[in-house]
Amino acid sequence: MRDAVSLRSARRKPRHTLLSTGVNAWHFAVALLALLLAVPVFVVLGHLFEPSGEVWRHLVDTVLQDYVINSLLLMIGVAIGVLLVGVSTAWLTSMCHFPGRSLFEWALLLPMAIPAYIIAYTYTGLFDFTGPFQTLLREWTGWGYGDYWFPEIRSLEGAALMLSLVLYPYVYLLSRAAFLSQSICVLDVSRTLGNGPWRSFFFVALPLARPAIVAGLSLALMETLADYGTVQYFGVSTFTTGIFRTWYGLNNATAAAQLSALLLLVVFALIMLEKGSRRQARYHHTTQRHQVLTRFQLTRKQGLMAFLICFGALFFGFLLPAGQLLWWAFTTAEESLDGRFLSLISHSLLLAGTASGLALLLALFFSYGKRRHGNWLVLAAVRMAGMGYAIPGTVIAVGVIIPFAAFDNALDAWVRERFGWSSGLLLSGTLAALLFAYLVRFLAVSLQTVDAGLGKIRPTLDEVARSLGSRSGEIVRKVHIPMLKGSLMTALLLVFVDVLKELPATLILRPFNYNTLAVRAYELASDERLADASYAALTIVIVGILPVILLSRSITRSRHAQST
Amino acid sequence: MRNQLEVKHASVKYGSQTVVDDVSFELESGAIGCLLGPSGCGKTSLLRAIAGFEPLAEGEILLHGRSVSYPGRTMAPEKRRVGMVFQDFALYPHLTVEKNIAFGLRGLSGKQQSERVRELLGLVGLSGLDKKYPHQLSGGQQQRVALVRAMAPRPEILLLDEPFSGLDVELREQLTREVRTILKREGVTAILVTHDQQEAFSLADSIGVLGKGRLHQWDSGYSLYHQPRDRFVADFIGQGAMIPGRVLRDGQIDSSLGRMKGNFVDQPGEGEAVELLFRPDDIVHDDGSEFTLEIVDKVFQGAEYLYTLALADGNRLLCLVQSHHDHAIGEKIGVRLHVDHVVAFPVEMSPQMDAKYFKIGQFNGRQEPAVRKY
Known part of the structure; x- marks a missing residue:
C-alpha cells in the first residue's frame, strides 16, 4: 500500500513539469x-576544434607527454592512497567496535579542512633537509649531509601522498554511508552463514559498496586534477601547471585553452563515472530499514590495530600539519600579525562573502524556478548552471579570461571608433571577473544545498497553507523561510569556505596585487618563507573546519536516527 | 436540506489523458461522502479539483451554492474555505501544535485563537500537547492535529485525502470511528478519499466507487455491497463468487443453484447468458439442509471460517460460517441460500476477470484476506 502511495505522489510531479510547456x-x-554561467566551459571546449597553432605543436613535441604521464601517475597514486585509507577507516568505524570509534567517526573528516597546497608546504617544512625531523635524525645519529638516504617529499610520490591525506574523506564518507545502509540485511546473512569479519568484508560488503566507493574515488580524482598549488610547489609538471606555464610563460591563450579542453575531457569522463556509480549505488541499496547495528567485536590486538589505522589517518592528515602550522604561527606571531594580514583577511572576507551571497541568490532563483515553473528548459538550464563544480579552477579561469578580454577589446574598439576615446579594460582583471569565476565554479554547491532544503518542503505543505487561506507571499514568509533557514546558512558557509580555499582561479584572475589569504599563503610558501605563511594558512584551516563540523553533525544525527 | 457540495459532470484532464470523466454527485450539509476506488482511479484528482488545486476541463463544482470551478475558471484554494487533510499530514515541523492549528485562523484576536485551539485540542483528546512539536507526537496524534488544523477555520467542506493510510491497521480502525464521531458532533461536511472499503464503510454516509475516472455508483455502503450496479463495483467491493446462469421466458434465471428472480440494471432478453453474484454471507450453512456441497478450501478468520464450496458443475461458492462449525476439507456440508436481492450481470467478462474470481474461490490463506484487495 505504501508503494501505491509513493507511486501516486511520484506521478503527480512530472505532470506539472510536462504540462507547463x-x-x-x-x-x-x-x-x-x-x-x-556556462560560457567559460563552452569557450574552453570550443578550443578543441580550433586549428592548432605553432605553440601547440611545440607543446605536443615537448611537454604534453609529461603532463599526461604525470597527471596519470598522480591520479593512480592518489587512487591507491584514498582507497586504502578511506575504505579501511570507513569499514572500521562503521562495522567494528574498538576504543575511540565514535570519536574517529567524525574526526576522520578533519583533513578535509586542509587544502592540499597547505599540507604540502607544511610537510615540506617538516621533512626536508632543514626541517625538524631530519635535523633530529642527524643529531641522534651523528650523520651529516649525504650520509643517509631520506625520501624526497617534493616529488610526484610526495604530491600523491599529500593529496591522498586530505582527499581520502571523500571515499570515507561515501563508503561509510554504503556500509551502514547495507549492513543490516546482507551482512547479518553473511554472518549467520558462518563468515567472519574478513570474509564478510571481501565477499559481501566490498562488492556491494563498490559503486559508492567509485563515486567517492572519482570526486577525489576530480580534486586531484584540479590541484595546482601542490604540484606547482613540488615541481611536478601536470596539466594545471602546464596551463599556467603556457599562459604566462609562452603567453599563448589559445594553447592554454586547448590544454584546458583536454583536461576538461578527462574531468567529464570522471563526472560520468561518478554519476553512473551513484545511479548504480541506488540499486545496490539493499535495505530501507535502519536498525541498530551489531558491530564486530574485535580482540584487544585487533582493536589496537584498528585504533592505530584510524589514528594514523587523522594524525598525518590533520593533527601533524595543523600542529606544525600552530607552532609556526606561535613563533612568528609578532612579525606576522600586522596591517597586511588584516588587509588579507578583509580581502578574503569580501570575496568569499560576496561570492557566497551571490551564489545563494542565484541558487534560490534557480531552485524556485525549478519548483514553480519546472519544465524541461528550466531543468536543463539548472543542470548546466551546476556544471562548473567538477571543473578545475585553472580551466575556469582560462574560460573566463578569454571571453572577458574579447568583450573588453570589442567594447574598446567600438568606443574608440564612435567617440574617439579608449574604454580600456572594463572587466578583465577586476573583482567582477573573479567573482564570476567563483560563481561558475561554486554555484553547484549552493544549488545542491538549497535544492535539498526546498525538496524537504513537500508540496503538501504549500497546499495545506493554501487550503488554510494563505497566499504565496505568506507561504514563503511563514513556511519556506523558517524551514529553509538551516539550508541557506549551510549553502552560504560551504561556498564561503570553498572560495576562501580556492587558489588557481584567484591567482590568475585577481586584480593586480590584490592578495587573499590563499594567494598569500601560497606565495610566501613558494618563497620558502614557510613559517610566515602559517597565519594565512591557519586561518583558512580554522574556517575550513566549520563545514566539517556541519558534516560530522549530520553524521551523528543519522547515527541517532538509526538507533531509534 | 441544502447541498453543501455539488459536482456536475466534472472532468479533469492531464494533457490528453482524462483522469476524471464526467462525474456528478451531491453532498448535503453535514454529510460525509467518500470517493472509493483502486489507485489511479482519479479519486485524488477529483478531490484536488474540489479543493481548487486542479482545474476542471468540463463540468462545474459548486460549494454552498457558489460556483467555484468551471472550465476556464478555478477559484484559488486559499479563497474557497476548504479544509484539507493530506495523507502525509503535512504538519509544519517548525511550528508547535498550537501554532499549526492556529495557522489558518485569521481575523481573530490572540485570545480567541488560543481559545479555539484549546477547544479543538479538547475535542480530539490532545489537551496539554499545545506546546509540543509535530515530531514529538505519535502518528495518531499527528493525524488528529492535522484534522483539527483543517477544521479550525470552520471550512465549508473538509477534504480528507487518504488520511489514515500512513497509520497501522489497528490505529486506523480506531481513528476512523473517532473521526466520524468528531465530524458528526461538529456537523462538518466532509469528503474522504480512500482505497480501503472498510474505512469507507465505517466513516461515510454515502460512497462513490470510481474506476478509471468514472463514477460507477454513488450509494450507501450496504447498497454497494448487496446491490452493485455493475461488475466493477461487485468486483471491487467485498468478496463473492460468480455463477453462470441463463434468463428464462418469465424473467427468472436458471443456474446450478436453481431458479430465482433476478435483479437487473438493464433487463436482459430471454435466453441471454448472465452471471449471478453470491456474497459469502448469501450462502448460509444449515446442517438441516438437504442441499450439500463439498468443502474444497477453508480459511480461519477468527469469528468465522470462510469455506470454498464446489458445485457439481465445477463452479465455486464462498460461504461464511461461524467458526465453531469446524468442518474438514473434503467434507460435505448442508447450505441454503439467503438472498434478498439476486444480482445478475450480462456476461461480458474478460478472461482476466474470470481468473480473478477463480482465484478468490481458490483462496487459501497465503495471501492477505481478499477483503482488502488493494
Missing part, C-alpha cells in the same frame, strides 16, 4: 543566466 519570463531568465 509554455515559456514565461521565469524560464527565459533562468535559461539566460544558466547560459551565461
Whole structure:
C-alpha cells in the first residue's frame, strides 16, 4: 500500500513539469543566466576544434607527454592512497567496535579542512633537509649531509601522498554511508552463514559498496586534477601547471585553452563515472530499514590495530600539519600579525562573502524556478548552471579570461571608433571577473544545498497553507523561510569556505596585487618563507573546519536516527 | 436540506489523458461522502479539483451554492474555505501544535485563537500537547492535529485525502470511528478519499466507487455491497463468487443453484447468458439442509471460517460460517441460500476477470484476506 502511495505522489510531479510547456519570463531568465554561467566551459571546449597553432605543436613535441604521464601517475597514486585509507577507516568505524570509534567517526573528516597546497608546504617544512625531523635524525645519529638516504617529499610520490591525506574523506564518507545502509540485511546473512569479519568484508560488503566507493574515488580524482598549488610547489609538471606555464610563460591563450579542453575531457569522463556509480549505488541499496547495528567485536590486538589505522589517518592528515602550522604561527606571531594580514583577511572576507551571497541568490532563483515553473528548459538550464563544480579552477579561469578580454577589446574598439576615446579594460582583471569565476565554479554547491532544503518542503505543505487561506507571499514568509533557514546558512558557509580555499582561479584572475589569504599563503610558501605563511594558512584551516563540523553533525544525527 | 457540495459532470484532464470523466454527485450539509476506488482511479484528482488545486476541463463544482470551478475558471484554494487533510499530514515541523492549528485562523484576536485551539485540542483528546512539536507526537496524534488544523477555520467542506493510510491497521480502525464521531458532533461536511472499503464503510454516509475516472455508483455502503450496479463495483467491493446462469421466458434465471428472480440494471432478453453474484454471507450453512456441497478450501478468520464450496458443475461458492462449525476439507456440508436481492450481470467478462474470481474461490490463506484487495 505504501508503494501505491509513493507511486501516486511520484506521478503527480512530472505532470506539472510536462504540462507547463509554455515559456514565461521565469524560464527565459533562468535559461539566460544558466547560459551565461556556462560560457567559460563552452569557450574552453570550443578550443578543441580550433586549428592548432605553432605553440601547440611545440607543446605536443615537448611537454604534453609529461603532463599526461604525470597527471596519470598522480591520479593512480592518489587512487591507491584514498582507497586504502578511506575504505579501511570507513569499514572500521562503521562495522567494528574498538576504543575511540565514535570519536574517529567524525574526526576522520578533519583533513578535509586542509587544502592540499597547505599540507604540502607544511610537510615540506617538516621533512626536508632543514626541517625538524631530519635535523633530529642527524643529531641522534651523528650523520651529516649525504650520509643517509631520506625520501624526497617534493616529488610526484610526495604530491600523491599529500593529496591522498586530505582527499581520502571523500571515499570515507561515501563508503561509510554504503556500509551502514547495507549492513543490516546482507551482512547479518553473511554472518549467520558462518563468515567472519574478513570474509564478510571481501565477499559481501566490498562488492556491494563498490559503486559508492567509485563515486567517492572519482570526486577525489576530480580534486586531484584540479590541484595546482601542490604540484606547482613540488615541481611536478601536470596539466594545471602546464596551463599556467603556457599562459604566462609562452603567453599563448589559445594553447592554454586547448590544454584546458583536454583536461576538461578527462574531468567529464570522471563526472560520468561518478554519476553512473551513484545511479548504480541506488540499486545496490539493499535495505530501507535502519536498525541498530551489531558491530564486530574485535580482540584487544585487533582493536589496537584498528585504533592505530584510524589514528594514523587523522594524525598525518590533520593533527601533524595543523600542529606544525600552530607552532609556526606561535613563533612568528609578532612579525606576522600586522596591517597586511588584516588587509588579507578583509580581502578574503569580501570575496568569499560576496561570492557566497551571490551564489545563494542565484541558487534560490534557480531552485524556485525549478519548483514553480519546472519544465524541461528550466531543468536543463539548472543542470548546466551546476556544471562548473567538477571543473578545475585553472580551466575556469582560462574560460573566463578569454571571453572577458574579447568583450573588453570589442567594447574598446567600438568606443574608440564612435567617440574617439579608449574604454580600456572594463572587466578583465577586476573583482567582477573573479567573482564570476567563483560563481561558475561554486554555484553547484549552493544549488545542491538549497535544492535539498526546498525538496524537504513537500508540496503538501504549500497546499495545506493554501487550503488554510494563505497566499504565496505568506507561504514563503511563514513556511519556506523558517524551514529553509538551516539550508541557506549551510549553502552560504560551504561556498564561503570553498572560495576562501580556492587558489588557481584567484591567482590568475585577481586584480593586480590584490592578495587573499590563499594567494598569500601560497606565495610566501613558494618563497620558502614557510613559517610566515602559517597565519594565512591557519586561518583558512580554522574556517575550513566549520563545514566539517556541519558534516560530522549530520553524521551523528543519522547515527541517532538509526538507533531509534 | 441544502447541498453543501455539488459536482456536475466534472472532468479533469492531464494533457490528453482524462483522469476524471464526467462525474456528478451531491453532498448535503453535514454529510460525509467518500470517493472509493483502486489507485489511479482519479479519486485524488477529483478531490484536488474540489479543493481548487486542479482545474476542471468540463463540468462545474459548486460549494454552498457558489460556483467555484468551471472550465476556464478555478477559484484559488486559499479563497474557497476548504479544509484539507493530506495523507502525509503535512504538519509544519517548525511550528508547535498550537501554532499549526492556529495557522489558518485569521481575523481573530490572540485570545480567541488560543481559545479555539484549546477547544479543538479538547475535542480530539490532545489537551496539554499545545506546546509540543509535530515530531514529538505519535502518528495518531499527528493525524488528529492535522484534522483539527483543517477544521479550525470552520471550512465549508473538509477534504480528507487518504488520511489514515500512513497509520497501522489497528490505529486506523480506531481513528476512523473517532473521526466520524468528531465530524458528526461538529456537523462538518466532509469528503474522504480512500482505497480501503472498510474505512469507507465505517466513516461515510454515502460512497462513490470510481474506476478509471468514472463514477460507477454513488450509494450507501450496504447498497454497494448487496446491490452493485455493475461488475466493477461487485468486483471491487467485498468478496463473492460468480455463477453462470441463463434468463428464462418469465424473467427468472436458471443456474446450478436453481431458479430465482433476478435483479437487473438493464433487463436482459430471454435466453441471454448472465452471471449471478453470491456474497459469502448469501450462502448460509444449515446442517438441516438437504442441499450439500463439498468443502474444497477453508480459511480461519477468527469469528468465522470462510469455506470454498464446489458445485457439481465445477463452479465455486464462498460461504461464511461461524467458526465453531469446524468442518474438514473434503467434507460435505448442508447450505441454503439467503438472498434478498439476486444480482445478475450480462456476461461480458474478460478472461482476466474470470481468473480473478477463480482465484478468490481458490483462496487459501497465503495471501492477505481478499477483503482488502488493494
